[in-house]
Amino acid sequence: MEIIFILVVAIIVYSLTKYLLQRRFLKILTEEEFKQGYRKAQLIDVREPNEFDRGHILGARNIPLSQLKQRLIEVREDKPVYLYCQSGSRSRRAANILYKNGCRDISQLKGGFKKWTGKIKTKK
Known part of the structure; x- marks a missing residue:
């Protein structure tokens, strides 16, 4: 029983630490804030192609999270990156990948x- 408690606490501490570190580099923007800057940025939809085809933000490029590591060369480090997915979880994971690979100006659409x-x- 004690081992399970320690594991649960460790998972909570790990998750909280990861969340707080991500908040240091990932800006979460409201729709209005997102609209103000996405035309000057690299607008990337990290959903799968079938989701993208059903509807996407005008001007977005589709680089699915499942392909992002193989397609990093398509993302410029010197330009802001605006990410979105369906609800926000995939774009948070994409932000981590991009940050680890040199991108420093990363924003996400709140609510996806x-x-x-x-x-x-x-x-x-």
Whole structure:
């Protein structure tokens, strides 16, 4: 029983530490804040291609989280990166990958695509 308690505490401490470290480099933007800057940034949708085809923010590039490590060369370190996914969890993981690979100006859409009310494009 004591071992389980120690493991649970360790997992909580690890998760909290990771969250706090991520908050130091990942800006979480409201839709309005996101709209103000995404045209000057690299706008990346990290959802899978089938999700992207059903609808995405106008001007976004699709680099799925599952392919991000293989496609890092497509992301410039010297330009801001604006990320989004469906709800926020995949874009947080993508932010960690990008940060570890030299990107320093990373922002995420709060609530993800499901909360987006702006212009979208769908594949016909």
